[in-house]
Amino acid sequence: xxxxxxxxxxxxxxxxxxxxxxxxxxxxxxxxxxxxxxxxxxxxxxxxxxxxxxxxxxxxxxxxxxxxxxxxxxxxxxxxxxxxxxxxxxxxxxxxxxxxxxxxxxxxxxxxxxxxxxxxxxxxxxxxxxxxxxxxxxxxxxxxxxxxxxxxxxxxxxxxxxxxxxxxxxxxxxxxxxxxxxxxxxxxxxxxxxxxxxxxxxxxxxxxxxxxxxxxxxxxxxxxxxxxxxxxxxxxxxxxxxxxxxxxxxxxxxxxxxxxxxxxxxxxxxxxxxxxxxxxxxxxxxxxxxxxxxxxxxxxxxxxxxxxxxxxxxxxxxxxxx
Amino acid sequence: xxxxxxxxxxxxxxxxxxxxxxxxxxxxxxxxxxxxxxxxxxxxxxxxxxxxxxxxxxxxxxxxxxxxxxxxxxxxxxxxxxxxxxxxxxxxxxxxxxxxxxxxxxxxxxxxxxxxxxxxxxxxxxxxxxxxxxxxxxxxxxxxxxxxxxxxxxxxxxxxxxxxxxxxxxxxxxxxxxxxxxxxxxxxxxxxxxxxxxxxxxxxxxxxxxxxxxxxxxxxxxxxxxxxxxxxxxxxxxxxxxxxxxxxxxxxxxxxxxxxxxxxxxxxxxxxxxxxxxxxxxxxxxxxxxxxxxxxxxxxxxxxxxxxxxxxxxxxxxxxxx
Numbered sequence: 001x002x003x004x005x006x007x008x009x010x011x012x013x014x015x016x017x018x019x020x021x022x023x024x025x026x027x028x029x030x031x032x033x034x035x036x037x038x039x040x041x042x043x044x045x046x047x048x049x050x051x052x053x054x055x056x057x058x059x060x061x062x063x064x065x066x067x068x069x070x071x072x073x074x075x076x077x078x079x080x081x082x083x084x085x086x087x088x089x090x091x092x093x094x095x096x097x098x099x100x101x102x103x104x105x106x107x108x109x110x111x112x113x114x115x116x117x118x119x120x121x122x123x124x125x126x127x128x129x130x131x132x133x134x135x136x137x138x139x140x141x142x143x144x145x146x147x148x149x150x151x152x153x154x155x156x157x158x159x160x161x162x163x164x165x166x167x168x169x170x171x172x173x174x175x176x177x178x179x180x181x182x183x184x185x186x187x188x189x190x191x192x193x194x195x196x197x198x199x200x201x202x203x204x205x206x207x208x209x210x211x212x213x214x215x216x217x218x219x220x221x222x223x224x225x226x227x228x229x230x231x232x233x234x235x236x237x238x239x240x241x242x243x244x245x246x247x248x249x250x251x252x253x254x255x256x257x258x259x260x261x262x263x264x265x266x267x268x269x270x271x272x273x274x275x276x277x278x279x280x281x282x283x284x285x286x287x288x289x290x291x292x293x294x295x296x297x298x299x300x301x302x303x304x305x306x307x308x309x310x311x312x313x314x315x316x317x318x319x320x321x322x
Numbered sequence: 323x324x325x326x327x328x329x330x331x332x333x334x335x336x337x338x339x340x341x342x343x344x345x346x347x348x349x350x351x352x353x354x355x356x357x358x359x360x361x362x363x364x365x366x367x368x369x370x371x372x373x374x375x376x377x378x379x380x381x382x383x384x385x386x387x388x389x390x391x392x393x394x395x396x397x398x399x400x401x402x403x404x405x406x407x408x409x410x411x412x413x414x415x416x417x418x419x420x421x422x423x424x425x426x427x428x429x430x431x432x433x434x435x436x437x438x439x440x441x442x443x444x445x446x447x448x449x450x451x452x453x454x455x456x457x458x459x460x461x462x463x464x465x466x467x468x469x470x471x472x473x474x475x476x477x478x479x480x481x482x483x484x485x486x487x488x489x490x491x492x493x494x495x496x497x498x499x500x501x502x503x504x505x506x507x508x509x510x511x512x513x514x515x516x517x518x519x520x521x522x523x524x525x526x527x528x529x530x531x532x533x534x535x536x537x538x539x540x541x542x543x544x545x546x547x548x549x550x551x552x553x554x555x556x557x558x559x560x561x562x563x564x565x566x567x568x569x570x571x572x573x574x575x576x577x578x579x580x581x582x583x584x585x586x587x588x589x590x591x592x593x594x595x596x597x598x599x600x601x602x603x604x605x606x607x608x609x610x611x612x613x614x615x616x617x618x619x620x621x622x623x624x625x626x627x628x629x630x631x632x633x634x635x636x637x638x639x640x641x642x643x644x
Contacts, residue, residue, distance in 0.1 A: 132480065133480065134479055134480040148579065148580065150472055150477050150479075150484075151475070151477075151478070153473070155472050155473075155579075155580050155581075156473070156581075157456055157472075157580055157581020157582070158454065158455065158456040158581050158582060158583035158617070158618075159581060159583075159617060160581075161581050162578075162579065162580055162581035163578075163579065163580075163581075164578040164581075165578060165579065167578045167611060168574075168575040168578045168579065169571050169574055169575055169609070170494065171493075171494065172492065172493065172567070172571050172609070177611075179611040179612070179613050180611045180612035180613060181574070181609060181610065181611045182609070245494070249491050249494050252490075252491055252503070253490040253491055253575065254579065256484075256485075256486040256487060256489045256490045257470065257477075257484065257485065257487065257490065257576065257579050257580070258470065258477050258479055258484055258485075258579070258580065259477075259478075259479020259480050259481060259482075259483050259484035259485075259486075260479070260480060261480035261481075287491070287494070287503060287504070288503065289489060289499075289501040289502045289503045290501070290502035291501050291502055295480070295481060296480075
């Protein structure tokens, strides 16, 4: 019997599915559209059919599956395996997705966790976090997602909402965040907030080569900001410095909380590259205490788009053994 | 055979020692002066003699000891059982205190942890944190110490310096902290910083009934500030509001990090009572996100001065079983 671990990344637009061997090496993968408006039954059927097709194409059968992992956006009762609701999957309300998937995949055990935790676990298991036991993970996208690994286990918290690191407050009474709080790090340093701060500065009269972009496209992305930084724009420098400083201080705060050995940044904005990473490290060194030098490493994620399926399979393997 | 668990709280001035039964109920306790300037050998001998005396007085013998726990100020290599150095115990450098104690107490296993973690564990095991699996702990004294319990275990971090919660940064580029950072919550909301902010405001010309205290005593304590708050002083209100707000936002940040079910405040300043606790809860409710109501409880510690010996004994029991 072969041993196959299935990793599923269920998003609002696409479902990514991968088959992995017992060392979590990718065997094959695919991506299909979610068609979330068909409702949970149809989406689960689609996942099941896609898994079966992958198995057949690769010469495996349903009985080769050891366990299945699935990552979804929250909120969910992860340990119960139930998606409570989801902005990206509007028809999913109180869906017992773990049981539904298991029933249709030969009764194999399924583990459900949120997408940030799953990606965090992927990096921890075989990516940029490999080799440490204590790690903190940030995704820099529309918002800022987080994951914490302490002594080799994900920190889930009392109601499975731990590691909402984007909503730690960095500047009390500061910028309004989508969550209703003020001064969250997400309101400064996500890809969207980085772009938004640039827009606001230009609208308030700041001089910048980004002004033309805003006029032509009607909007600015974080990619634009980093491109104009590379071209020497002063406002882009100021905005990206603000982003790096916010992330660096959040790293310091997490160091003083769970003391990770490594902090891993993922998400679309890490495409900015070394200019972002270097600046985070500089602000970290500038603001960290002097009484002892901490051995923390700040790095970028290494798994890219596949972190979700890798993490889901790796977490399933960790949870249910091999 | 009786089962005795020994808890030791090693401070710079006093050593507190307690004997506990297997349900961590106090059998007897005592306190002796540390006389730290006699050096580690003499201090360990004193601890050993005191433990033996307690045993004899209570009708036990050395062989009744199951295990010993000891809490000390850091930094130390706790898992190695070695005190590296200590401001309060100046002659203690690289002292293998765990082995020294064990050798002289019948070879019984000894667990060493820092004083804040030990007190945190005491509250968790039988005090204000009893019944939850996820807890965060703050001590409000000269500084602000911390402890984190996640899924029923202390979070130690990669180099055993986790939960330095007083040094999470609350106001970037804010007040200078003793640790070298700026804007730490400790620089605003410890007992000492609360008093210091009052002094500074008066020296800067603020009107307050505390002015007389400062002139007569040359200093102000946090106790003075809370007494003058009770008497209706406006500056005392402003200062203590600042303290409560800083603590509340730090609670929010820890909620979004490890998601405790309960947050426990300990230390000298909780003597301020409900006026402090109520204000922390109010600021928490005012600043927390609106998207979901968290079930976190914010409470005061219940073990008082004995938290150290109780926690040390309870941690030893947890670590080495019964």
